[in-house]
Amino acid sequence: MPSGVIHDIGYQRYTGPRLGRGYASRSLYLHGLRTAFGLGRSAKAKIFPWATAGLAVVVATVLTAIRAQAGRPLVSYADFPSMIALLTTLFCAAAAPELVSRDLRGGVLPLYFSRPLRRSDYALAKLGALVTAVWLMLAGPLVLMLVGGVFSVHGAGAVGKEIVHFLPGLAQAAFYAAVYGSLSLLVASLAGRRAVAAAVVVAVFIVTTPIVGVIAVIGGPTAQKLAFLASPTTVVQGVGTWLFGVAGPEVRPYGPVYGLAMVVLLAACLLLLLARYRRVAR
Amino acid sequence: MINATIARITARGLFGRRRFLLLLPLPLLLVGLAVLARALGAPPAAVAKFVIVNLGFAAVLPVISLIVGTGVLGSEIDDGTLVHVLAKPLPRREIIVSKLAVAVVATAVTVGVPMFVGGLVAGSARLGIGLAVGCVVGAFAYSGLFLALSLLTRRPVLLGLLYVLLWEGLLGKLLGGTRVLSIQQYVTALAARVGDTDLFAGQVSVSVSVVMAIVFTVGGTLLAIDRLRSFSVAGETS
Numbered sequence: 001m002p003s004g005v006i007h008d009i010g011y012q013r014y015t016g017p018r019l020g021r022g023y024a025s026r027s028l029y030l031h032g033l034r035t036a037f038g039l040g041r042s043a044k045a046k047i048f049p050w051a052t053a054g055l056a057v058v059v060a061t062v063l064t065a066i067r068a069q070a071g072r073p074l075v076s077y078a079d080f081p082s083m084i085a086l087l088t089t090l091f092c093a094a095a096a097p098e099l100v101s102r103d104l105r106g107g108v109l110p111l112y113f114s115r116p117l118r119r120s121d122y123a124l125a126k127l128g129a130l131v132t133a134v135w136l137m138l139a140g141p142l143v144l145m146l147v148g149g150v151f152s153v154h155g156a157g158a159v160g161k162e163i164v165h166f167l168p169g170l171a172q173a174a175f176y177a178a179v180y181g182s183l184s185l186l187v188a189s190l191a192g193r194r195a196v197a198a199a200v201v202v203a204v205f206i207v208t209t210p211i212v213g214v215i216a217v218i219g220g221p222t223a224q225k226l227a228f229l230a231s232p233t234t235v236v237q238g239v240g241t242w243l244f245g246v247a248g249p250e251v252r253p254y255g256p257v258y259g260l261a262m263v264v265l266l267a268a269c270l271l272l273l274l275a276r277y278r279r280v281a282r
Numbered sequence: 283m284i285n286a287t288i289a290r291i292t293a294r295g296l297f298g299r300r301r302f303l304l305l306l307p308l309p310l311l312l313v314g315l316a317v318l319a320r321a322l323g324a325p326p327a328a329v330a331k332f333v334i335v336n337l338g339f340a341a342v343l344p345v346i347s348l349i350v351g352t353g354v355l356g357s358e359i360d361d362g363t364l365v366h367v368l369a370k371p372l373p374r375r376e377i378i379v380s381k382l383a384v385a386v387v388a389t390a391v392t393v394g395v396p397m398f399v400g401g402l403v404a405g406s407a408r409l410g411i412g413l414a415v416g417c418v419v420g421a422f423a424y425s426g427l428f429l430a431l432s433l434l435t436r437r438p439v440l441l442g443l444l445y446v447l448l449w450e451g452l453l454g455k456l457l458g459g460t461r462v463l464s465i466q467q468y469v470t471a472l473a474a475r476v477g478d479t480d481l482f483a484g485q486v487s488v489s490v491s492v493v494m495a496i497v498f499t500v501g502g503t504l505l506a507i508d509r510l511r512s513f514s515v516a517g518e519t520s
Contacts, residue, residue, distance in 0.1 A: 048440050086447055094440055195356055195439040196304065196349060202443050203345045206451075207308060210341070213332035214315055218324040 021116040025125050028117070032129025036095040048094040052087045053137045059084055060141030064148030071152075077145060077169025078244040081138050081176045082237050088176055089205045091137055092130070092184035097197035099126050100185060104192040109280060123189075123277040127270070130185050135177035142169045168244040172236075179236050179262060180205075182269035189276050205233055225254050229261050236262065285372060288380040292354050296388055305349065305388075308342045309396035316400040329404040330481035334413065338397050339470055343420050344446040347389050351428030352438040354381040355506075359432065365515055374510045382429055382503055389421035405479060412477020420469040423495045426502025427465070433509035454485075461485045468495045 037053075038046035060080070067073050075083060103109055112122055146166045150159050184201040191197035208231035215227035228234035228249045239262050240246035242255025251258055296302070316333045320326075355378075358364040367377060394417040401410030427445075432438040453460040454467065461467045468491035471484020484491065 044436065048437065086452060090440075090443060090447060093443060191304075193357065193360070195352055195360070195437075198439045198443065199345055199349045200304070202447065203308065203341070206341045206447070207311065207337065207345070210332045210337035211315060213336060214319045214324065214328070217328040217332065218319055218322045 021121060024115055024117040025121045028122065028125040029129050032099050032126050033132055035098055036130060036133035049091060052091040053140065056084050056087050056137060056141045057144060060144045064145050067148065068152050077142055077166050078172045078240055078246050080142060080145065080169060081173045082240060082246060082248060085233055088134060088138065088180050089202055091134060092180050093198040093201045095133055096130055096184040096188035096201055097194040099130055100189045101192055101194045101197045119277045120274050123273050127182060127185050127273060131177045131181035134181045135173055138173035138176060139170060142173060172240050172244060172246065175236050175239055175262065178266055179232050182266055183232055186269045186273050189273060209233060225251055226257065232265060235265060283376060283379045284383050285376045285380045288367065288377055289384050292381050292384040295357060296350060296353060305346060305392050308346060309392055312338055312342055312396040313399050316403045320403050326404045327481055334400055334404060335470065335482050338400060339466055340451065343393050343417060343469065344424060344466065346393050347421060347424035348428055348439060348442045348446065350389050351385050351425040352432045352442060354385045355429060356432035356438050368513065375507045378503060378507045378510055382425055385425040385429060386421045389425060390418045393417045401477065405481065409477040409479050412473045412479065415476045416469040416473030419472050419495050420465060423465045423468065423498040426499040430502040430505040433506050462490065465498060
């Protein structure tokens with residue numbers, strides 16, 4: 001005769017506060033931001049992001065020193081992000097695969113999605129983290145240049161003018177961060193291997209640039225001014241020329257087209273990224 | 283020297299399942315852009331400058347070499363499946379040479395063929411052959427370098443990107459002296475000589491290019507063999 005008994009060995013339900021979806025999103029965003037710079041990781045993971053960010057700071061330092069010697073700025077604040085676009089590309093190539101490819105490869109996405117966190121929350125948190133990281137990587141050197149600039153001019157009016165010149169720099173950095181961040185995160189989310197993802201991210205940026213040259217050669221005067229739409233790098237430059245008069249491609253009178261192109265590019269990246277994470281199983 | 287089984291496994295790792303799709307878009311873009319530009323009436327010099335040099339030699343060849351060259355060994359190191367290969371009674375040089383051969387053939391075919399077509403479109407068959415020869419030489423030198431890199435560091439692709447973008451791309455334009463160590467310049471010089479063209483020219487002499495390409499290939503291979511001899515299997519850390 002069976003005489004089984006279920007003992008109460010003291011398992012209890014969790015009755016504390018549940019922090020929910022917003023908290024999870026915020027945590028993932030913060031964790032992603034730290035990951036992009038290798039914070040909380042081994043020293044090896046810090047080398048690459050800090051090397052690229054450090055090079056950007058070196059460029060800014062040199063520019064500030066030249067400005068102090070020459071007495072006038074060599075490169076405006078808004079020009080700086082296009083000047084170090086190559087370093088931004090490299091930073092993205094290191095950070096984007098670190099953010100998304102590891103999760104794909106490790107097959108941990110089901111663990112995330114079994115929580116209150118939604119699929120779109122995951123994608124948006126990662127995207128926000130990468131865009132913020134790229135913006136910080138660009139804004140840091142800009143602030144350094146501002147400090148150098150403020151101390152090299154005299155009078156409160158001149159300082160105010162310096163700050164007015166500085167704000168377009170931050171905005172241009174934000175445009176670069178948004179475009180480079182969304183494009184590279186989208187590309188990296190398609191590859192599970194970090195190494196492959198990094199190479200493909202860079203390929204997207206450097207392969208599209210020669211197309212601009214080809215269109216500029218074969219097209220008429222209108223096509224020459226619209227040729228810069230062919231590459232994400234030159235689209236951001238075109239927007240900078242239109243809004244802030246950045247030295248770069250001559251896009252007038254098609255400036256608004258570049259603005260529209262950038263918005264469309266960002267929206268397309270976002271939608272594709274969300275679509276990717278709606279489907280991906282692991 | 284070449285072990286057929288290792289070569290077969292490596293090729294399957296490169297092209298297996300849908301992975302060959304990754305290598306397809308860049309060559310297609312190269313051919314498509316060359317044909318399109320010529321069809322719309324671009325002069326050969328423009329096609330040579332933008333499509334062949336800026337796109338082909340400066341972007342497609344190094345990027346494909348990087349993906350393939352670091353992939354043949356790097357992916358096995360990442361997976362940890364290299365242990366199974368190392369545990370077999372094979373000389374280490376046989377493993378390296380087999381993998382290098384696969385990398386060179388894969389790169390040379392995926393880049394050389396579209397470059398040949400591009401040369402044919404932009405000029406003559408002679409130019410096409412010159413470009414193809416340049417790509418084969420480039421495939422050897424880049425593969426040797428990136429294969430060695432994948433054994434020297436755990437992040438070979440990022441270091442390779444630094445070499446391609448900063449050293450060859452940026453410093454090659456600013457500081458002339460760095461061109462002597464730039465594979466891209468050897469490829470350009472050799473392609474211009476073999477293709478008998480003045481549409482583009484290398485910045486280093488042909489003899490230097492040949493010697494340095496051999497140095498990169500042989501040096502990279504020997505370094506890789508040496509590193510694989512004392513390879514220690516460690517888990518993924520970072």
